[in-house]
Amino acid sequence: MNIGEISRETGLTAKTIRYYESIGLIPPADRKANGYRAYAPNDVATLKFISRARTLGFSLDEVRGLLTLWHDKARASADVKAMALEHIAGIEDRIQELEQVKNTLVHLTERCHGDDRPECPILEDLAGS
Amino acid sequence: MNIGEISRETGLTAKTIRYYESIGLIPPADRKANGYRAYAPNDVATLKFISRARTLGFSLDEVRGLLTLWHDKARASADVKAMALEHIAGIEDRIQELEQVKNTLVHLTERCHGDDRPECPILEDLAGS
DNA sequence: CTTGACCTTCCCCCAACTGGAAGGCTCATA
DNA sequence: TATGAGCCTTCCAGTTGGGGGAAGGTCAAG
The missing domain is CATH 1.10.1660.10 (Multidrug-efflux Transporter Regulator; Chain: A; Domain 2)
Structure with a gap:
């Protein structure tokens, strides 16, 4: 092959x-x-x-660990589960961050007219006004 | 300074x-x-x-565009809003993906005993059993 | 004999920085 | 005057997870 x-x-x-x-x-x-x-x-x-x-x-480094566990017939499933749970926690953190960013952006876009005038709350917020 | x-x-x-x-x-x-x-x-x-x-x-390239708009006093707020809305859409996609991955992992971990025995549905799933 | 589809190694490129080396500047203190 | 701390400078390399493409070897079909 x-x-x-x-x-x-x-x-x-x-x-x-x-x-x-x-x-x-x-x-x-x-x-x-x-x-x-x-x-x-x-x-x-x-x-x-x-x-x-x-x-x-999973990162390539985590995959490395998973491969080792996969080949280790004497592994404890607790080790795999721990990796997975930690990974889930990381994903949840990332989702939280994204939700927060999204909410901020949604609020800003709602206040922006989005027409041909220059006034823009989005830019004003970024400028720290 | x-x-x-x-x-x-x-x-x-x-x-x-x-x-x-x-x-x-x-x-x-x-x-x-x-x-x-x-x-x-x-x-x-x-x-x-x-x-x-x-x-x-926002990526550095997007920031570049935002800076240009910020300095352009004749800008249309619609241009800024369009960037923000597109960005929001991207974030929503990313959240969706993460939610899906998280759900899969949660299901798998729920079926994994997580003790000192080797049987592990997580590895079995990855192996495509 | 040539063409096209494979395969090989090699090195550079992406984002968005971070770390570190090697050296110059400035100011306070002994 | 020397020295040390704490700035600053440039440059090079590394991170993650590969992708693009060059230059060249190989193989089967027509």
């Missing part, structure tokens, strides 16, 4: 897969006689695992 | 202020005889404007 094929199967670009290898997130792929990377069906599962974890917002 | 003083007044680090100058977000500061940057009280207002816009999540 060439990198292009596993790329299509996993939805990750070839660039991304090479990048994951370069930072040691996945082990160096075997090489064919011509120097091409050779992937096994097993590698599809690993890359999909990574892809899903990324979709859930 | 040295860069350190305007830094304390605006809450932006000296590094950041130099960076803003380097990318042309603010004009090059005047220099004193010793080569130090010299700031006027007026510059405090500009930097605070930038800082507030950043707090509201």
